[in-house]
Amino acid sequence: MTEPSRENPPLTRREAREAARTGQIPIQAAAGAVDDPVDERAEARPDLGPVSASATTPWNGTVLPGGAPAERPEAAQPETVPFDTPRDDDADGGRPGAPGPVRGGAARPAEPSSLEDLFAPEHAAPVKKKRRGGGCLIALLIFVLIAGGLTAAGFWAWNTYGPVVAEKLGWDGPHDYEAGEATGEALITIEEGDGGEAISSTLFEAGVTLRADSFYDHLIEIGKVPTFYPGVYQLQQKMTSAAALEALQNPANKLENTVALQEGWTVRGTLEAASIGLDMPVEELEAAAADPSAFGVEGDSLEGWLFPAHYTFDPETTATQVIQAMVDRTRESLTAAGVPAGEEHRILTIASIIQREGGSADFGKVARVILNRLDPEISDTNQLLQMDSTAQFGYRMTHPDAPEQTTAFSTDEQLQDQNPWNTYVHPGLPAGPIANPGDEAIAAAMNPDDGDWQYFVTVDFETGETLFAATYGEQQQNEAKLHAWCDAHPGHAGCGG
DSSP: OOOOOTTSOOOOHHHHHHHIIIIISOOEEOSSOOOSOOOOSSOOOTTOOOOOSSSOOTTTOOOOOOOOOTTOHHHHSOSEEEOOOOOOOOTTOOSOOOOOOOGGGOOOOOOOSSHHHHHSOTTOOOOOOOOTTHHHHHHHHHHHHHHTTOHHHHHHHHHHHHHHHHHHHTOSOOSSOOTTOOEEEEEEEEOTTOBHHHHHHHHHHTTSSSSTTHHHHHHHHHTOOOEEOOEEEEEEESOOHHHHHHHHTOGGGEESSEEEOOTTOOHHHHHHHHHHHHTOOHHHHHHHHTOGGGGTOOSSOOTTTSOOSEEEOOTTOOHHHHHHHHHHHHHHHHHHTTOOTTOHHHHHHHHHHHHHHSOGGGHHHHHHHHHHHHOTTTOSSTTOOOOHHHHHHHHHHHOTTSOOOOSSEEEHHHHHOOOTTOTTTSSSSOSSOSSOOOHHHHHHHHSOOOOOOOEEEESOTTTOOEEEESSHHHHHHHHHHHHHHHHHOTTOGGGTO
C-alpha cells in the first residue's frame, strides 16, 4: 500500500467502513467456505431484537423517548418516533438487529470527506486544499469560540462537528484493547450468514472488543476475507481484534453441544441459537416449545421463560429437555428475586421491557419509569407506557409478513396498530413478555430505584448514555440532545444511517 499523498488524505474509519459496505470487503459466516461478496449495510439480523429509544442497551438493544404525555396526542404519535431500549426481530422476534433509515428513508447529507468540506457552505464554490492541517485550525476556532465567551456558538459547533473533528485528528480515543488486557471468559454465537459487521457487534456485546466496530475496522485494515463458521466459540473479554480473529479461526475454540444465549432475545432467536450450538433441527425445538403447559407455564407462548445463559448438554439430550432446562433456570431467577407465586407473568413482562429498553446500569431507573407510568395517581400519560419495544414486538407478531425492522425509529403504522402488546394504544402492561430477561432485569422489576422519572431517552448510541426526566419539558430538552448527536453522526445506524 502506497503512502497517501497530501492531496488525498487517508480514509477515516467511518469512510473505510462505508467503502467496505459497497462490497469491497465481503466477509460472512457459512456452513462451508463462502467467497461470494455480500452487502454488509447494517443488515438486520433475524435473531436480534429491536433497539429502543427510551433507554439503550449498547446494541442489545436500545433507546429513545419514553413517549409524550397522553394529553399531547400530537407528540405521542409522531410521524416516526425513535425506539424506547441498540438492540430487530422478524415476525416471531429474535435478537436485536442493526437500525436503518429514519422518517421514510429521507436521505441525510453525505458525510464530508475532509474537515475543509465539513465546514464549507453548502453551495459555496470549491476551495483548493493547500494542506491537511485545517483540522487543527477548525478545532482551535471551536475552542476559541468557547473560551472567548461565545458559549452557545462554540458548544453548537462542537456538538455538531466535534465527533467528526475528533475522528479526523485521532482524538476519539482508542478503538481496540491493548494486548495483555484479556481476562475472563466470553461465549459468542456465530450464525450462518453472519457478516463482518454482525460478528463485530456480537463481539462487542459480549465484552470481547472495545467498540462495536473494532473488529470490523480490523478486518478492513488488514484487507482479509476470512470465512467464519457457525457455532459457539469460547473467547476472553477485553481482547484485541487481532486476537479475537485468531481465536475465531481456531477450531479448538469452537464448543460442541453448547448454547450461549444473550439477554433480550426472543423465543425465535433463542431456538435458532440453540439449534446452531446443539446441531439440532430448529423444527424439533420449535415443536417442543409449542405447548407451554407441558412446562407448567400458563399462556400461549414461552416468551420470557427461556432464560438467557450458557448451557452445555449431553449429545443425547432431547429438544424437550433443552427447553425444560431453560424454563427451570427462569424459575430459579424468579425465586432468587423473591417473586411471589402468581406474579411470575407480570414480573417477567416488566423485566422483559426493562431488558429491551435500558442498559444494565439504568435497569432500576427504567423499572421506576414503568411503575410511575402505571400508577394512576401520578402518571402523566393516563397509564400508557408508550414503549416502542412493545409496539414493535406486537406489530411483528401480528404482521408476520412485514419486512424486517431495520431502523431505530417506529412508524405511525406500528405505533397505531391495535395489537395487545402496543402500549401506545392500550394502557397498562402489554399482553405478555416481549423477550427473555436476565437476572438483573428481573431483580430490577422487583426492586426499582426511587425517583419521579416518567421519561427517558438515549442521547448517545455509542456509549449508551441515557437521560431520565420527570416532566415532558425536560424530556423534550433531552431529545434535542439526541437529535444533535445524530446530526453529528449522520452515518450512524442508530440515527438511520
